[in-house]
Amino acid sequence: MKYLSRRLVKPEHLNPANTLFGGQLLSWLDEEAAIFAACQMKSERHVTKLIAEINFITPARSGDVLEFGFEIISMGRSSITVRAKVRNKLSQLPVVTVEKMVFVHVNEKGLPAPHGMGIYAA
Numbered sequence: 001m002k003y004l005s006r007r008l009v010k011p012e013h014l015n016p017a018n019t020l021f022g023g024q025l026l027s028w029l030d031e032e033a034a035i036f037a038a039c040q041m042k043s044e045r046h047v048t049k050l051i052a053e054i055n056f057i058t059p060a061r062s063g064d065v066l067e068f069g070f071e072i073i074s075m076g077r078s079s080i081t082v083r084a085k086v087r088n089k090l091s092q093l094p095v096v097t098v099e100k101m102v103f104v105h106v107n108e109k110g111l112p113a114p115h116g117m118g119i120y121a122a
């Protein structure tokens with residue numbers, strides 16, 4: 001798994017329990033995974049199709065630096081499927097894992113279109 005980006009947890013990202021709001025983390029994850037998918041497909045136009053099995057493992061707190069890791073599970077005709085893990089940079093503890101994120105390359109009408117790429121390192 002490649003850890004390609006980092007985010008700092010700030011007070012405005014917290015929930016009433018003073019830990020990172022899950023929706024904030026998922027928003028970051030979707031954006032970071034979409035960038036990863038774009039790099040693999042060499043695509044500027046793709047959409048998130050599926051996010052499956054999200055497991056929030058340990059809480060993150062203000063001041064924590066989170067690292068976002070991704071790996072390719074498979075590439076199809078128009079789609080790419082990736083696995084994701086976010087971990088605490090200092091402790092290396094896993095914060096969340098996502099078993100499956102599917103992104104689909106689309107044409108100008110928003111319909112699936114072949115990305116034409118094999119697997120290569122971004």
Ligand SMILES: CC(=O)SCCNC(=O)CCNC(=O)[C@H](O)C(C)(C)COP(=O)(O)OP(=O)(O)OC[C@H]1O[C@@H](n2cnc3c(N)ncnc32)[C@H](O)[C@@H]1OP(=O)(O)O
Nearest residue numbers: 034047048049050075076077078079102104106110111112
């Ligand atoms: C980055 C963002 O936040 S984007 C915003 C959020 N996302 C969206 O709004 C997307 C809304 N959804 C859509 O527009 C449509 O569902 C599309 C364009 C993604 C797909 O349309 P579909 O009619 O399902 O396409 P189709 O059945 O031809 O499948 C296209 C590809 O997706 C894959 N796919 C479709 N459904 C699934 C699924 N449930 N799970 C896994 N893969 C799937 C197919 O296997 C196919 O892959 P392949 O071409 O590599 O073999």
